[in-house]
Amino acid sequence: MTVESGAATTVVPALDQPAPDTPDQAGDFVQLLTPEGERIDHPDYPLDLSADDIRNMYRDLVLVRTIDTVAISLQRQGELGIWASLLGQEAAQIGSGRALSPADMVFPTYREHGVAWCRGIDPVKLLELYRGVSHGGWAPEEHKFHLYTIVIGAQTLHATGYAMGIQRDGADEAVIAYFGDGATSQGDVNEAFIWASVFNAPIVFFCQNNQWAISEPLEKQSRIPLYQRARGFGFPGLRVDGNDVLACYAVTQKALQAAREGQGPTLIEAFTYRMGAHTTTDDPTRYRLASELEMWKLKDPIERVRAYLVRGGLAEPEFLAAVDAEAKQVGARIREACRTMPDPPPLALFDHVYAEPTAILREEREQYAAYLDSFEGEAGR
Amino acid sequence: MTKLTLSRGLNEGLRRALENDPKVLIMGEDVGKLGGVFRVTDGLQKDFGEARVVDTPLAESGIVGTAIGLALRGYRPVCEIQFDGFVFPAVDQIVSQLAKMRYRSRGQVSLPVVIRIPCGGGIGAVEHHSESPEVLFAHTAGLRVVACSDAADAFTMIQQSVDCDDPVIFFEPKRRYWDKAEVDTAPGVAGALPFDRARITLEGTDVTLLCYGPLVRTCLESAAAAREDGRSIEVVDLRSLSPLDMDTITASVRKTGRCVVAHEAPVFAGLGAEIAARVTERCFYHLEAPVLRVGGFATPYPPSRIEEHYLPDLDRILDAIDRTFGY
Numbered sequence: 034m035t036v037e038s039g040a041a042t043t044v045v046p047a048l049d050q051p052a053p054d055t056p057d058q059a060g061d062f063v064q065l066l067t068p069e070g071e072r073i074d075h076p077d078y079p080l081d082l083s084a085d086d087i088r089n090m091y092r093d094l095v096l097v098r099t100i101d102t103v104a105i106s107l108q109r110q111g112e113l114g115i116w117a118s119l120l121g122q123e124a125a126q127i128g129s130g131r132a133l134s135p136a137d138m139v140f141p142t143y144r145e146h147g148v149a150w151c152r153g154i155d156p157v158k159l160l161e162l163y164r165g166v167s168h169g170g171w172a173p174e175e176h177k178f179h180l181y182t183i184v185i186g187a188q189t190l191h192a193t194g195y196a197m198g199i200q201r202d203g204a205d206e207a208v209i210a211y212f213g214d215g216a217t218s219q220g221d222v223n224e225a226f227i228w229a230s231v232f233n234a235p236i237v238f239f240c241q242n243n244q245w246a247i248s249e250p251l252e253k254q255s256r257i258p259l260y261q262r263a264r265g266f267g268f269p270g271l272r273v274d275g276n277d278v279l280a281c282y283a284v285t286q287k288a289l290q291a292a293r294e295g296q297g298p299t300l301i302e303a304f305t306y307r308m309g310a311h312t313t314t315d316d317p318t319r320y321r322l323a324s325e326l327e328m329w330k331l332k333d334p335i336e337r338v339r340a341y342l343v344r345g346g347l348a349e350p351e352f353l354a355a356v357d358a359e360a361k362q363v364g365a366r367i368r369e370a371c372r373t374m375p376d377p378p379p380l381a382l383f384d385h386v387y388a389e390p391t392a393i394l395r396e397e398r399e400q401y402a403a404y405l406d407s408f409e410g411e412a413g414r
Numbered sequence: 415m416t417k418l419t420l421s422r423g424l425n426e427g428l429r430r431a432l433e434n435d436p437k438v439l440i441m442g443e444d445v446g447k448l449g450g451v452f453r454v455t456d457g458l459q460k461d462f463g464e465a466r467v468v469d470t471p472l473a474e475s476g477i478v479g480t481a482i483g484l485a486l487r488g489y490r491p492v493c494e495i496q497f498d499g500f501v502f503p504a505v506d507q508i509v510s511q512l513a514k515m516r517y518r519s520r521g522q523v524s525l526p527v528v529i530r531i532p533c534g535g536g537i538g539a540v541e542h543h544s545e546s547p548e549v550l551f552a553h554t555a556g557l558r559v560v561a562c563s564d565a566a567d568a569f570t571m572i573q574q575s576v577d578c579d580d581p582v583i584f585f586e587p588k589r590r591y592w593d594k595a596e597v598d599t600a601p602g603v604a605g606a607l608p609f610d611r612a613r614i615t616l617e618g619t620d621v622t623l624l625c626y627g628p629l630v631r632t633c634l635e636s637a638a639a640a641r642e643d644g645r646s647i648e649v650v651d652l653r654s655l656s657p658l659d660m661d662t663i664t665a666s667v668r669k670t671g672r673c674v675v676a677h678e679a680p681v682f683a684g685l686g687a688e689i690a691a692r693v694t695e696r697c698f699y700h701l702e703a704p705v706l707r708v709g710g711f712a713t714p715y716p717p718s719r720i721e722e723h724y725l726p727d728l729d730r731i732l733d734a735i736d737r738t739f740g741y
Binding site for chain 1: 465479480555579657
């Protein structure tokens with residue numbers, strides 16, 4: 034390609050790959066379970082999971098999809114303001130989430146409901162946020178799961194700083210930072226890559242490439258496969274089948290272990306697909322073809338595990354039925370909890386701005402309390 | 415008591431903070447071997463090591479963002495932003511992340527991060543090296559914003575800021591870095607004036623002159639000149655820009671009946687506007703004149719050969735004082 038620039042002609046070398054892989058041609062990636070449910074071995078990723086472990090992962094996958102489905106319904110019924118669906122990304126989240134050690138720290142986006150599940154966060158806490166009752170009410174250190182971050186990519190720097198703290202503490206721990214394909218264009222993500230690299234921080238960058246940043250396809254973010262970005266920053270990157278829970282588990286576990294052993298960061302690109310809308314306010318029919326979704330339904334992250342378990346005689350019908358029954362129970366519980374969730378009292382809006390309220394805050398609070406009290410006979414505060 | 419420059423006062427204060435708490439870190443561009451472009455961190459990396467005095471990559475959002483992560487891990491980072499105009503790449507991390515974490519976690523997460531910013535003009539610098547962005551941060555709930563004006567306050571206020579469990583934006587008046595003052599470097603800051611309180615630097619009876627950072631010295635010079643005209647000016651160094659010490663301000667204005675606010679930042683929507691509104695509400699029946707403001711114009715910061723016309727100086731402050739007697 035040549036570019037005319039005044040009198041001079043600049044020759045721009047052709048890229049090895051002119052555009053990132055399209056969703057229907059992922060190229061080489063780590064896969065341990067095919068969409069048809071066949072186990073395949075990978076020399077670098079021997080799997081240490083028992084049949085029981087895989088059954089538990091199946092349960093996780095089904096339950097988080099149920100939580101997601103219920104949340105979408107709750108939004109449609111006016112119980113939630115908005116919901117960001119994880120539909121299609123369950124394997125990426127459960128696989129990586131189950132690879133974590135209890136002491137490892139997670140920095141999520143706002144879509145990591147499956148990872149939250151793995152960290153023992155009650156899904157009702159997630160609903161709180163999307164209902165507008167809190168900005169995220171869980172205890173981050175208790176669950177080793179930071180609050181959801183909404184500004185795209187900002188949490189990757191927090192994750193990197195936290196990892197630098199682990200280094201200073203000499204602790205046998207690692208950090209995992211979640212983000213999406215769109216976030217790879219953010220300055221903060223690129224700065225996090227640089228920091229993690231030069232300080233050799235114990236961190237795994239887990240990018241769920243779900244192909245779409247709201248309406249923008251991956252080709253608007255990158256001309257090379259995302260995992261290849263890592264090389265330019267000086268650490269390894271790899272691509273995994275993001276719809277394969279076993280492969281996501283294996284690659285994440287290995288990358289976390291490398292981080293804990295002082296080998297620095299790894300970028301994992303989990304190649305997956307956002308089967309639903311960006312959020313409940315979005316309408317994907319305006320920008321993508323239905324045929325694309327149909328193609329990805331054939332690669333469903335749950336169906337392949339079910340097929341593997343059934344075909345291998347690893348799951349009895351009773352087990353599958355019990356999981357479905359539990360999913361119904363969980364769904365009913367969170368539906369009820371959401372509908373009966375009380376609003377915070379109005380004056381709670383003044384709480385926790387500073388360690389101690391400032392004089393100006395105290396004054397505003399008192400004045401507003403008096404104002405509310407002036408409405409005789411009404412609920413007030 | 416020791417005579418120190420403002421820059422040295424900060425250096426000694428930071429040294430004390432590093433000695434007192436192994437969780438205190440310093441991070442920024444060129445803060446290590448070079449000791450910072452203003453030498454505020456001179457010698458600290460040599461004495462405390464590269465893990466505690468960290469030369470970072472050249473990216474301000476990265477400095478603040480990773481400081482947040484370190485604070486989440488239990489550290490107390492002190493970040494240096496090299497110049498005022500370079501803080502803007504870090505504004506998302508400061509405004510949307512650092513300031514709000516306690517609130518969004520319902521008080522479960524504290525981020526004791528200090529962000530030091532050399533501020534203001536008057537040193538003949540190229541553009542983006544003379545800004546006064548304090549009001550952007552004062553407008554952000556969750557941040558404390560302070561400004562030191564001399565070596566003694568520099569020494570104590572930086573230690574108080576490091577001790578604080580809230581994030582602190584710490585402004586340093588760069589044209590006063592070389593000004594010397596007597597500093598009591600005795601250990602401990604327990605007896606010092608809290609860093610969220612204003613100080614009456616010069617007592618007076620006729621006009622309250624509110625200022626902070628680089629203009630405190632200018633205002634003291636204006637007060638001395640006014641004294642020759644028989645006017646007694648009370649100079650109040652605000653020190654804390656958010657929260658504002660309204661008790662000290664109110665008491666002074668009720669005493670004098672006149673109030674002038676001076677800052678380098680543009681007058682329009684500046685801190686003086688907030689102060690004028692609050693003083694008017696609290697001191698309405700004590701005021702002999704409207705609260706007047708002296709500051710930068712509603713322009714970008716000008717080229718340095720004409721910055722003297724932009725920056726409030728002794729005469730412009732005297733002019734405002736004179737005008738308060740014209741009502």
